[in-house]
Each structure stands twice: as structure tokens, then as C-alpha cells.
Amino acid sequence: MNFISLEYATLFCVVFVLYYLFPRLQITILLSASLFFYGWSQPFELPLLLLVSMASSTVTYLILKDRFEPQRLMAYGIALNLLVLGFFKYKFLFIEPLTTRAPAGLMENLLYVPLPIGISFYTFHCISLIGDAYRQQFTKDDLSGGLNFSRFLRNGLLYLIFFPQIVAGPIVKAHQFMPQIGKKAIRDVPFAEAVKWIIWGLFFKSFVADNLAQFTVWMDQPATFQGLGRYDLLALLFCYSYQIFADFAGYSAIAIGSAALLGYRLPINFNRPYTARSFSDFWRRWHISLSSFLREYLYIPLGGNRHGPIRTYVNLFVTMALGGLWHGAAISFLLWGVAHGLALCVERAFAPLARNLPSKGVAAVALQIGYSGLIFALVSWLWLFFKLQNFDHAWLYIDTIINASRDLTFDGDQYALIAIYAAPVMFAHLIPKRISEKNSMLMATCYAAMLTLSIFDKGPTDAFIYFQF
Incomplete structure (x- = not known):
């Protein structure tokens, strides 16, 4: 969905009204709007977006809870995101040479998997979420709802798929965004x-x-x-x-x-x-x-x-x-x-x-x-x-x-x-x-x-x- 389209203007107006009419549902409304916004152009890429975002949020939660080995968790989480980014953006460099040696049709099908819109930006956000948690640039005291798993998953998902910036930025670091999550009042809107x-x-x-x-x-x-x-x-x-x-x-x-x-x-x-x-x-x-x-x-x-x-x-x-x-x-x-x-x-x-x-x-x-x-x-x-x-x-x-x-x-x-x-x-x-x-x-x-x-x-x-x- 394009920012300068009638569809975006309509979506934003509906979201804005519902957002301030139902303050207790603000995060749910934003998550729903973000998924609708992203899925408007590429509905078949929504599962990938959700999978990567939820995996990154779960890894971040475990790091903040100091479970397992935080450094290893960080490495695995960042590696996962880089692998996803690498496959979609650089698959022609690595997969195309294999098409002559693989069974007919197998590698060709991988080559034609479309590039998800905004994958570079939301991958960087996933890396920031994991990295900032490991470096303790935000802590449980900075987060709305503390370290309740379901709330943290919800907040992490909002940071990663927030619709105004998911497709082309700006790239917002996790420690800049996560502490902002909470109930908003219309009187505070500039x-x-x-x-x-x-x-x-x-x-x-x-x-x-x-x-x-x-x-x-x-x-x-x-x-x-x-x-x-x-x-x-x-x-x-x-x-x-x-x-x-x-x-x-x-x-x-x-x-x-x-x-x-x-x-x-x-x-x-x-x-x-x-x-x-x-x-x-x-x-x-x-x-x-x-x-x-x-x-x-x-x-x-x-x-x-x-x-x-x-x-x-x-x-x-x-x-x-x-x-x-x-x-x-x-x-x-x-x-x-x-x-x-x-x-x-x-x-x-x-x-x-x-x-x-x-x-x-x-x-x-x-x-x-x-x-x-x-x-x-x-x-x-x-x-x-x-x-x-x-x-x-x-x-x-x-x-x-x-x-x-x-x-x-x-x-x-x-x-x-x-x-x-x-x-x-x-x-x-x-x-x-x-x-x-x-x-x-x-x-x-x-x-x-x-x-x-x-x-x-x-x-x-x-x-x-x-x-x-």
C-alpha cells in the first residue's frame, strides 16, 4: 500500500479514529493495521514476516530473562535474520549456479520466490531488537508490561511491523522505540x-x-x-x-x-x-x-x-x-x-x-x-x-x-x-x-x-x- 494513495489515507483515518476511541485496544489496533497494510501488497509474505518477527521477539525475551546463554542466543538470532535476508536478496548469486546440477525445477522454483517488500528494513529492526537487549540498552523497567511473555511478544511485534516505517524506514533502533510503547492520549498529539x-x-x-x-x-x-x-x-x-x-x-x-x-x-x-x-x-x-x-x-x-x-x-x-x-x-x-x-x-x-x-x-x-x-x-x-x-x-x-x-x-x-x-x-x-x-x-x-x-x-x-x- 502506497503512502500517497487513497487506500492509505482511508486506512489511516479509520485507524486514527479507532485508536483514540478505544485506548485499551491501541496496540491491537496498530498490529491489525500493520498486518493489513503489509498484506495489502504481498499477502503471501505475511507468514514470513510473522515468523521472523516472532522468532526475534522470543530470542530477545530469553536474553532479557537471562535464560540459557545470552551471547549464544544473540548470535543465533542475528544469524537467522541474516540468513533470511541473504536468501531473498542474494539467492541469484548462490542458487542460480546450482540449477544445472539440481533436479529440474527444484532450484528454479527457489529463484522465482518474490523479494518481500521492506525485508531489509524489518531485518535490521530484528537485529536491533536482539542486539539492544543483549547490550542492555533497554531493560524490563523500560517496557510496558514488564517481562510478561505475551505482552513482550506483542510489544516486540509492534516495534518490528509498525506500519509507518516497516517498508522503507526510517530504521528505528529498539531502544528508541520500545520504551515509547504504551497508552496514548489524543491531547498529547503534536x-x-x-x-x-x-x-x-x-x-x-x-x-x-x-x-x-x-x-x-x-x-x-x-x-x-x-x-x-x-x-x-x-x-x-x-x-x-x-x-x-x-x-x-x-x-x-x-x-x-x-x-x-x-x-x-x-x-x-x-x-x-x-x-x-x-x-x-x-x-x-x-x-x-x-x-x-x-x-x-x-x-x-x-x-x-x-x-x-x-x-x-x-x-x-x-x-x-x-x-x-x-x-x-x-x-x-x-x-x-x-x-x-x-x-x-x-x-x-x-x-x-x-x-x-x-x-x-x-x-x-x-x-x-x-x-x-x-x-x-x-x-x-x-x-x-x-x-x-x-x-x-x-x-x-x-x-x-x-x-x-x-x-x-x-x-x-x-x-x-x-x-x-x-x-x-x-x-x-x-x-x-x-x-x-x-x-x-x-x-x-x-x-x-x-x-x-x-x-x-x-x-x-x-x-x-x-x-x-
């Missing part, structure tokens, strides 16, 4: 804040991302992009950079607003990433919940920066490479992660030299603006490997830019439309926050305009990019 999040997300998804998608569709196949000029291809590359931000940040904003209306706080997922002053700053601003998850559950357990510079570079590189593969079993995703890992390593290696550069004055400002522009350009180029997951197509796209026989094929009207739909992303990054915080009348007008454009100039595409992960 209506203005929640509605602003939803309008902002709807605008950036429907008006910005979906309209830009009309242009970036030219990038999808060699037969289409090879007929374009080099400046057209460059424009589309940056166009996709704006689109993927608007699409994913829009989803995250609607998720945050929806959860807030139900009394739950989800973490902010984007903070003006295209104004980043370095690659490490970019990862503090882009998909914040994923980058913090990788740091806390992968980079730090690998050793972080505690074992000297060489080990630090290796840990950075491995973390980003695995972060790329998390998105899918494709060379393009691996190269995307490797490129970001190398950039972080190079940046860290040259950090001492950067301290000798001017820190004040016109020269310092010019250097910082220039470096920020370089970061944005490189990040935008690397998004090509997200758009074209077939590496040969991505390489051909680059080759076409270099060797194109002409410069332009798009006309002025097409470039004007690209600029119009991309402009909100630039404004969102460049307008100082103090303006939006102090001028309430201006912001009310802006949100009214955003809602109007979302309704009356909605783009034709409505699928969210991150649904595929």
Missing part, C-alpha cells in the same frame, strides 16, 4: 508538527520526485539515453540526484508525521545532505538512520577507530562496501559502496593537511563552498549506479557522456520544467532554518501552496524508489 511533516513529504514525493521521474526515465535503457546529448545526460544525472532525495525524504517525512499522529516519535532521516561539507558530513545528513545503524552495529563492532589508522580505513571501507551490498546483489551497488568507502578513507587520511588551510576569511569560505560543490557533484555521479543497477548500462552511460556526437537534444521547455521541479530541493537545502522558524505566516502560505501543488500537479509515477530495498 497535530501541527505532524501535519507539516505529512504535507512536506507529500509535496516532495508527488510534485517533485514524481514529476522529475518523467525525465529520468530517459536514463533507464541504452536505447533511450544513447540518443541524447552530453549536456542532456549530465542534466539527467543531477536530476536523478534531486529525485532520489525528494522521493526518499518525502517517504520518511510522511512516516514521521503518521507516527506522530499515533503518539510515536521516529528519527529524522535527512538533514540537508546536499550542503554537506565533507563525505563524512554527508553520511551524517543522508539516510541518517541507516548510517547510524551501520556505525553502531557494524563499524564499531569491527573495531571502529580504536586500533590504529590502517584498521580504521579497513573498517570504513568494509562498512561502506557492505552498506552498498545491503541495497542489493549487484556490482553497481558494491561499487557505489566501495566508492563512498574510498572517499571516506581518503578524506580521513588528508584531514591533517586540511587543518593547515585558512579557517577564516574569504579564502576559507571559497574553499568550503568549492569543496561542498565537489561533494555534491561526486555524490550525484555515484547515484548513477543506483539508477542503472546493470553495471554495463552505467558504464555505457558514462561513455556516452564522454563520446556523445552532440551536446543537446532537449529543448528549452524541457530544461525549464526540470528547473521548476528541482527548485524545491534547492530551496529546502539553502533557505536558512531561522526564516521558517520565525515567520509563521510565510510558512503557512508555503505549506498551503505545497499541498495544492501536490494535489493538482502530481506526477504520473507513484512507486517509491526505496521500496525495492
